[in-house]
Amino acid sequence: MTELMVKNACVIDPLNRINTEMMDIAIRDGRIVESVSGNADVIDAKGCLTLPGGIDSHTHVCGTKVNFGRYMSPEDMRAGRTARSGKMHVTSGYYVPTTYGNSYRYSRMGYTTLLEGAMAPLEARHTHEEFTATPHQDMLANTLFDGNWSVMEAVQKGDVRRVAAIVAWTLTAVKGYSIKLTNPGGTEAWGWGEDVTSIHEQVPNFNVTPAEIITAMIAANEMLRLPHSVHLHCNNLGKPGNYRTTLETFDLVPDRNKERQSLYATHVQFHAYGGTTWRNINSKAEEIARSVNAKPQIVMDMGQIMFGRTMTMTADGPMEFKLYCLHHNKWSNHDVELETGSGIIPVLYSKKSLVNCVMWAIGLELALLTKNPYQCLLATDNPNGAPFVKYPEIIGLLMSKRYRDEEFATLHDGTGQRTAISSIDREMDWNEIAIMTRAGQAKALGITTQGKGHLGVGAEADVAIYPIRCRDVDPSTEYRKVVEGFQKTMYTIKRGRVIAREGEIIVEGANSTFWVNPSVPEEISVASDPEFVKKFEEYYTVRMSNYPVQDVYLPRGKCIRTEAVL
Amino acid sequence: MRVILETKKCSKPFLPIEAESIIPRNFLKGTDLTVYEGNKERALSELFWIFVEGTAVSPDKVEVVLKGDTSRVKRVGEYMDTGTIRIVGDIGMHCGNFMSGGLIEIGGNADAWLGREMLDGSIICRGNAGHYCASGYRGEKHGMKGGRVEVMGNAGDFCAEYLTGGEVYIHGSCGDMAGVEMKGGQLVIGGDATRPCGNMKDGTCMIFGTVHRMLPTFTKTGTQLLPDHKVAMEVYTGDVANRGKGTLMVSSRVPAR
Amino acid sequence: MKAILNTGRTIPQGVAVEHKGSPGYRAAVSVCHMNPVDLMDLGIEEGALVVLTSRAGSIVLSTSASEEINRGEVFVPLGPYANHIISAETHATGMPDFKSEPVDVVPTDKQVKDIDGVMESIGGVRYDH
């Protein structure tokens, strides 16, 4: 039995409606408890801001394309190098750091749970291997279904039960957590070098539209009672005028779940562009926020960009090729048979670029114009919009109008005409930031019942203590203190163990991976369906028996079982 | 001030020594510097006899002289911004990486990556230079951006790869693929070159000797007399495989293809 | 005869590569494939022995005639024999010139060494159990 007591903590725990209360937190064997014995180790939080461990509900840190981003970027590996010392392994890289680099830096910022944004089922084993080497965060894998042939065939036949059965089999086989759709239909079209440009355009050879795929997947997701909703990267990412596609997509979404949203729309900044070309691009954040404000069934994340060099990586292959034709730097592409695609290119977001300045403003506008912070979460689509180490700056920007104005003054002159950012006065408070970085994320991912995102009795003891005295700091004017404070915790506690202290990692990690195992009735199960098996063996290049990820890849896997309601 | 560093005899003479601490500025504060021998950090004095003559108040007045077997000493002059380094014999890899000012003079030969990603300042090598002389780094999209590298002898393969700015002057011949990926600056080759300037986008390359295996994707645009050199040059634009707008000038005394 | 040495994989080499102690492996990798006309020029029959000498060293090999090989080129399958004469110069790329080593080919009456013999010539010590 190990016990720990955090004393004099200034706690914000939105899910338990605790807002800057001074209290003690008792921890036993990795869980929050009512009280501990006098023998417990004691940490003195000294009145500092204490939050549930941070959760990133959309980040790219593990798997085939992330590692390819590293593989092709020795120039980036020259940044952020640290030597092996103590419990810490070597780290390299700034925008595509090594797994240990990611893990240590997230820990330092108080993050304890991450959702990998995109895992191709065929390459799932790779993602799980890297999860094990990202040892300080619990991991969940968004599983890609956007170009899944079997799914599209079932959608085409209008057979949602079969869609659900395919999803159930696949998630169980690859130990995924949730359904991810990246440019649905578009990644299949990219198999021929094409794309889909509206949610009502037919996917070549499959006679389905993105709208039909999205609608059927939402229905299947709720049939399977999955903890998370469908997680969608909308069609037409990064194209001027794409906000219409985004609004149309949001209009498709029914309110199907009382506990959480029915659609998680990711990195919406990249999907909120007005105009018709790069020359007249402008912000449509207001239209998007208005739609979300009226639809409790939708949660989004910002997809904020921050200025500097980074790497874009997404399953959206066609988008990356278009971006390559603009930048002409280096371009990698990796289509995955029968399932999805992916592309990787480095970018530089520059204040000299009006387009980049507009993008920067849109992300912030989305957050500031969305009334309920549970509906717009803080993320950069790491590393696409910016490496996650920029989160503290984003928090600063959200909490301080003055900071935004100062930044705005350094941007391209045209930014003001294309965006409304300078006219928004809202300044977020500590509680709202706590929602956008952990409580909201836990709720959206459906992991509050796993003890994530809050500090109530029974919760997992993932705790972040920041060197910020909320009552003494005015974020509006002292935003630098806010930014600094969120960069490095005094303590990051993971499952009751102190893993980072003043930025130093002091233990070897031992994370868990959450995955779902939805059970469906035998009569609709695809594993034993001869038609499904025959097609699998004919068109995949691996045998069906070699496809599932063995338990050995999840040394501390946590399976969430669900019963389908058909 | 003059600092003379002379190599001591060591038990494993083939171990590389990484000595980016050897730049003039560092000696203003004394000679208490460290270098790496293999994976061990050593005091400079463990590997070199150190003699200091005179004093200096600013780094530009510091001259560092390296003597002895310095062919395995890497990274000398890395990030150097001012002052002078003179190397009597040969020097190891990465001499003058990222250099932004001052002068490095090498009496003997230089190993690979001489002046890699150099920004400004001058390097003169009296002997031959190795491969990737005045080049870029793996994966980086630009190489040397400024300054001047002059090699009195020959240079190896991939000389001035990714040259982006500044001047590279090789009096002798270059190996294979000099000026490959060039996007700016000037490369002058007094002797011969093989397959020069592949994928060139911009910048100018002049070759006064024989070009072996001229690439097929350069367009001849005319001839030009260079009064300074008293020689007529054939002028090519390319590399058209890369929509390139570079200029490749080849002495017309010899057939180009 | 001056020639350019090319090396690479062959089916017999691949089949025998996990059986390095076998006569099959030795036979597969200690042969110099060359154009029949070049063999004639050297005045030898297929199967006769030649010594190949490069800037890195020299090695005795048997010969095999192959129309696929250009004149002036010789091909030796990937293995300890080919590598005995491939130079380790990599042009600062990490990769030796496995496909373009200049060699001199001369008929010989010396014998082809066994693999351990080749390894002994670079400082190795034969292990017999």
Next chain:
Amino acid sequence: MIIKDVVCPFCGCLCDDLDVEVDGQKILKVQNGCALADATLTGSNRLPAPIRRTDAGWEETSYDDAIRDAADILLSADRPLLYGWSSTHGEAQSIGVHIAELIGGVIDNTSTVCHGPSILAIQEVGHPGCTLGQVKNRADVVVYWGCNPMVAHPRHMSRYTTFATGFFVPEAQRGREVIVVDTRRTESAEIADEFIRIERGGDYEVLSALRAIVQGKTSVLPREIAGVSREQLIRVAEICKKAKFGAIFFGLGLTMSPGKSKNVRNAIELTDELNRHTKFIISPLRGHSNVYGSNEVFTWISGYPYAVDFSRGIAFYNPGETTAVDILRRGECDAALIVASDPGAHLPHSAAAHLAKIPTILIDPHQTATTPLCRIQIPCTIAGIDAEGTAYRMDGVPLRYKKLIESSYPDDADLLRRIHDRIREVQGA
């Protein structure tokens, strides 16, 4: 007993449809595999026990002593080289990297003499690729450049290209056009629809010419480029542009010829150019079974796919400087750990000879050409035969090797873990 769907541990194809008949400790029969698979799975010449060499010659030793000696050698080295790693599983590779970071060593894998230059090229311009099933199901034009799959990857054509049927290519041989580019008429060239015979070392020029043609700049070109007629190249460029889905596979003909990475880069940039007209991908035909896995594992731990130098504590990478051949040729390293490869057979001897001068530890199941060069050899299991573990196919698809038979040998991952732990123990003390 017959074990189905076995993953073959020979080449980078990692065919996973082999049926293997076993009898406890022996493999009796292999079905579906190529000749190389058959030979690999029924390999011989395994070293029975650890051996070490002293002035008096070879002697058998115990695993405990061999592991202790190995750790001591590595601990006392100033520039240890850890080389090999392609013929084992990811679990062993991962421990290898951790040993290197502990002792400040240089770790390199066999891609250094295989597709290392391809990696350098990818680092310059990226890699438009895909999994092999995309090619199988879609490709109507397939180009093999500087490679001979009939010999080095015998089932590549039957599983993925020429002889394979796919969803959108129901009749393989009629549905696909195959182009082979090589300096000699190889076995693969014999079955090509179009064979381009290039003068030795002329790949770069021909690729540049093709890029110009695809951009419509044909007039710049001379009539013949490296022995190939301009007309043939124009014809081939047209075939490629008209493809619905084209795939270029390339081999050591590009990576080993003068120009090295620049040849590969030019091929990638040709592919980029073709993507402005249609869909095209390019992929190296990776060799040794799990060599691609070593690149993946090295990368997520250290940031670099091969040639990683930890001598300064941090990871440093510079092929040509930190690659095995260069370090050995210059005689830099003062100890070596060789795992799952045979540098005695596969590296130039002017480099490999240095291994005989320093204490070299070999962890390998077989008696190989490296055995005479080493001081200690520790035999272990073979990944995919008597050990299971992760392997990455040439296109990045991760598979799991099966354990087919029981043996008394320890897994190399276990041996390495013991060496690792011993090093930590000594360093901690």
